[in-house]
Amino acid sequence: MKELVSVIIPILNPQINPTEEKLLHHCLQTLSNYPLIFVTYQGADLSIVKEHHQEIDVIYFPQKYFQSRDHLAALFLMEDFYERFNWCEFLLIHELNSWVIKDELYYWCKQGYDFLNAAPYFGDKNPFNDHILTRLLGLKAEEKRAFGQGYANNGLYLCRIEHTIKTLKSKKKESYQYRHDDHLSHADSVFWDLEANRFLPHLRKPTHVVRKHFAQNALNFENSKTQPFALTGITRSNIQKLPFFNALPESE
Numbered sequence: 001m002k003e004l005v006s007v008i009i010p011i012l013n014p015q016i017n018p019t020e021e022k023l024l025h026h027c028l029q030t031l032s033n034y035p036l037i038f039v040t041y042q043g044a045d046l047s048i049v050k051e052h053h054q055e056i057d058v059i060y061f062p063q064k065y066f067q068s069r070d071h072l073a074a075l076f077l078m079e080d081f082y083e084r085f086n087w088c089e090f091l092l093i094h095e096l097n098s099w100v101i102k103d104e105l106y107y108w109c110k111q112g113y114d115f116l117n118a119a120p121y122f123g124d125k126n127p128f129n130d131h132i133l134t135r136l137l138g139l140k141a142e143e144k145r146a147f148g149q150g151y152a153n154n155g156l157y158l159c160r161i162e163h164t165i166k167t168l169k170s171k172k173k174e175s176y177q178y179r180h181d182d183h184l185s186h187a188d189s190v191f192w193d194l195e196a197n198r199f200l201p202h203l204r205k206p207t208h209v210v211r212k213h214f215a216q217n218a219l220n221f222e223n224s225k226t227q228p229f230a231l232t233g234i235t236r237s238n239i240q241k242l243p244f245f246n247a248l249p250e251s252e
Contacts, residue, residue, distance in 0.1 A: 007094055011096075113205060
């Protein structure tokens with residue numbers, strides 16, 4: 001019988017900064033009921049990670065995918081990546097720019113969706129028309145690049161492995177183009193948002209309202225009684241400005 005979900009924590013730079021270390025510590029505490037697996041390259045120094053969790057599970061991939069976040073995006077658009085985790089039904093990709101507010105992971109795995117993540121953040125004004133015709137016709141190259149910037153530091157998504165692999169197989173040409181577009185940032189997020197369900201619905205995705213209940217960009221988050229499962233988009237430059245973190249007890 002398959003595991004329901006595993007939590008995947010990518011490590012690009014083993015010398016993680018204090019903010020990333022804080023997010024790592026919180027992840028290890030909050031999601032301790034699930035298999036936690038680090039993905040990085042062979043030979044990476046994980047001594048800082050082991051200070052927080054001595055017995056860690058690590059799966060290695062070629063070092064070329066860990067040179068930058070855009071290189072990692074190419075790995076997340078490969079069938080082989082997801083096939084390495086075929087013992088579970090879902091993967092929660094949890095990069096060290098995200099914070100799980102409350103453990104609702106089991107709940108979200110049981111909602112019947114194939115792919116969930118926070119919406120892109122464009123500041124005060126969204127320059128992109130989300131009309132169905134725009135989605136079908138596709139964005140121009142420069143529009144895709146601007147769209148990708150809305151996913152900066154957006155590093156948390158939940159996917160059903162079987163349907164993710166099927167989508168990549170059915171979109172081989174498109175995923176190849178996205179993996180090799182050196183001018184497109186956050187190519188994985190742009191692909192899953194714009195291409196996965198273009199023409200045919202390969203993945204069951206939530207409505208915008210449900211998506212907000214799953215995760216929100218920290219820069220667009222309003223602390224209230226109704227909180228999402230998680231925040232993403234957290235960096236050294238903004239963590240102290242966020243009201244949610246200012247309200248945390250000292251033990252956090």
